[in-house]
Amino acid sequence: xxxxxxxxxxxxxxxxxxxxxxxxxxxxxxxxxxxxxxxxxxxxxxxxxxxxxxxxxxxxxxxxxxxxxxxxxxxxxxxxxxxxxxxxxxxxxxxxxxxxxxxxxxxxxxxxxxxxxxxxxxxxxxxxxxxxxxxxxxxxxxxxxxxxxxxxxxxxxxxxxxxxxxxxxxxxxxxxxxxxxxxxxxxxxxxxxxxxxxxxxxxxxxxxxxxxxxxxxxxxxxxxxxxxxxxxxxxxxxxxxxxxx
Numbered sequence: 631x632x633x634x635x636x637x638x639x640x641x642x643x644x645x646x647x648x649x650x651x652x653x654x655x656x657x658x659x660x661x662x663x664x665x666x667x668x669x670x671x672x673x674x675x676x677x678x679x680x681x682x683x684x685x686x687x688x689x690x691x692x693x694x695x696x697x698x699x700x701x702x703x704x705x706x707x708x709x710x711x712x713x714x715x716x717x718x719x720x721x722x723x724x725x726x727x728x729x730x731x732x733x734x735x736x737x738x739x740x741x742x743x744x745x746x747x748x749x750x751x752x753x754x755x756x757x758x759x760x761x762x763x764x765x766x767x768x769x770x771x772x773x774x775x776x777x778x779x780x781x782x783x784x785x786x787x788x789x790x791x792x793x794x795x796x797x798x799x800x801x802x803x804x805x806x807x808x809x810x811x812x813x814x815x816x817x818x819x820x821x822x823x824x825x826x827x828x829x830x831x832x833x834x835x836x837x838x839x840x841x842x843x844x845x846x847x848x849x850x851x852x853x854x855x856x857x858x859x860x861x862x863x864x865x866x867x868x869x870x871x872x873x874x875x
Contacts (some may be wrong), residue, residue, distance in 0.1 A: 631647070631668075633668055634669060636761070638699050638703050639698055639703075639795075640702065640703060646716065647715060648765040648770065649705055649712055649714055650712060650767070650771075651709055651712045652710075652711065652712065652771055652772065653678060653682070653826060654708060655770055655773075655775035655844065656682070656711045656775075657682070658774070660689055660691065660777050661685075662775075663778040663779040664689035664691060666690045666715045666716045667714075669691070669713065670692070670693040670694075671699045671703075671712045671811075672693060673695070673700055673708075673709070674695050678834060679711075680843075681855060685807050689785045691713075699712075701762065714791055717765045718779055720780070720781035721781065722783055723753075723781060726753065726754045726874075727751075727752045727823050727868065727872070728754045728755070728820075729743070729754070729755045729756070729861060730756040730823050731755065733827070734757065734828065735828060735829055737763075737768035738772045739858045740757075740764060741771065743775070743857070744772075744780060745772070746861060747776075748776040748780055749776075750869045751869055755780060755784065756784075757783070757784045758786075759785070761784070761829045788837075798822065799819040800823050800825060801819075801841055801842055801843070802833050802838065803844055803846065803864055804827050804837065805845065805854060807844045808843045809842055809845065811844045811865055811867055813846070816868060816871035817871075818872060824865065825840070825841075826857060844864075846853065846858060846863050
């Protein structure tokens, strides 16, 4: 599709492309993955348009002024800039820490987790389907463009992930986990995978067989923590107890 000649269509999961909505995710795309950028749409009233145009030109990315295009692809009332980009999965690096999300369903949670993981230095995320579409513009926006700085890939099952990355230390986060996670008692590992379940149901009991299950201590006033909060706590404790070289 030539976005300089045709108006973009509202996003659908089966598209080969997606959109980064908003100036910040657009700048992040151009700064970290410009080779995937197809076109940038700009509102003429955007106060940083000259900076964005200069970046587009330096990266040889087409850009157009089109408020109509922006209103068509954005669910927000005002969107000053956006970009169409090619979808792509990125093979994970085995020697690095992984976050594994089993059947995540909430777009906002997924985007927040991506940004949080990057904030703690974890750049490899596995998504086990069925799951939310990590290319959806809502995920891109919630990640604030952090998705363009990480490696993320989808697997049809957790067993498929395990076959691709054997010999890792697996830490399923479960409400009945066998080890209480604390900064002082955090397990030591050179290659670990932090595994989290669906927002509603968590991980099935069968995940206890994959590795050393852990539990984040909490008061009895709530039944569980939000998924993105659990990932943030787990990532913080593990990265500080197992600093990268």
